[in-house]
Amino acid sequence: MSTTTSHLKSAARADTAAEAALYAKVTWRLLPFLFLCYVAAYLDRVNVGFAKLQMLNDLKFSETVYGLGAGIFFIGYFFFEVPSNIIMHRVGARVWIGRIMITWAVISAASLYVSSPAMFYAMRFLLGVAEAGFFPGIVLYLTYWYPAARRSRMNALFMIGIPIAGVVGGPLSGWILNAFAGVHGMAGWQWLFLIESVPSLVLGVMTLFYLPNSIRAAGWLSDAEKRILEDNIAAETHAHADHSLSRVFGNARVWLMAAIYFCCMMGLYGISFYLPTLIKAAGVKDALDVGLLTAIPYGCAVVSMLLVARSADRMRERRWHFAIVSALGGLGLFLSTVYGANVALAMVALSLGTAGMLATMPVFWTYPSSLLSGTAAAAGIAMINSIGNLAGFVSPSIIGWLKDMTHSTNAGMYLVSAALVAGALMALLQPRELVNR
Incomplete structure (x- = not known):
């Protein structure tokens, strides 16, 4: 090997190491904060699953009323998602994400005043309107900073906010329900809505001062770092297939992605809104014990999300990674009904279902950014997320209705399990050259 060749290879290694250090710097600055925001967001979205353990009896709600109320959140979410993401793309993440978090914190806290089905539906609808744009906004925001080869891991670091919200929120919610019941004349579920809204409010205010809108606006980067x-x-942007906003809504691949994500969300919200109920049905009665046990499936999901995302990025393979874990998620939820009367076996099955289903998410969200850029990405990501999240209305509504009809959640879990398997099969229809970047 010549001296010149050796020097060139040494310089390339140095450049690679310097770039890796730069991305590590960006990651440590942004991801811990975005992760905390998502934990707070998801906790406020799904703590109704724990409130249900007391609220239905206190307010004399049926399972159908609960399922419809839990799901109606996503109707407000659906109508305001795309406009919210386009606004964020134009005005910047700092103000818009801060606005979203502050408004949803206020509405979540106000849910303690619910006293009738109509009020329950109204508060859940308004919470969906307030939160619309947060998740796809952050997914879009990460595309401003990271190329495709790094996005599965970055998405995973952000999206593990979902299982961490379960790990932390389950025991916390169970403790609040027990410890605050009757304090100052308020029920435990009322304190639950009030206390768990505080982190979102604090983080929303912090966002207004902490989050830079773009690479160029980041004062903690040098000019040379910003250029890199x-x-x-x-x-990468110049290589994307579609930049036109008008063509997003007529793009068959975008609609296929929306259908795949709908199947993912059938699984996510089947678990999120009913995991405490499934554990209680297995024979666990105390609210704190239910909360502690919900941490187990979510803890398994933290590990699966990180490992699957890392493998997908390293191998530059995303279709089979998604399909396998989605199918495993469906299998786990099916087995949770088979062994529903045995606490230990039900927990194993629910852990497999939760770990498999949640591992799909960071891999999936590399798909849209491989196809779209600019304003088209803002609209496309929001459209996929809003359509997919309609499953958050369909899933709990159908499960609640089926439970009232059959006095069991089994039929609902069969439906959710089938949706995850269908999502796995549709993922294999994605063009390999498009998604495996």
């Missing part, structure tokens, strides 16, 4: 990051994004 911007050049990497620019080089």
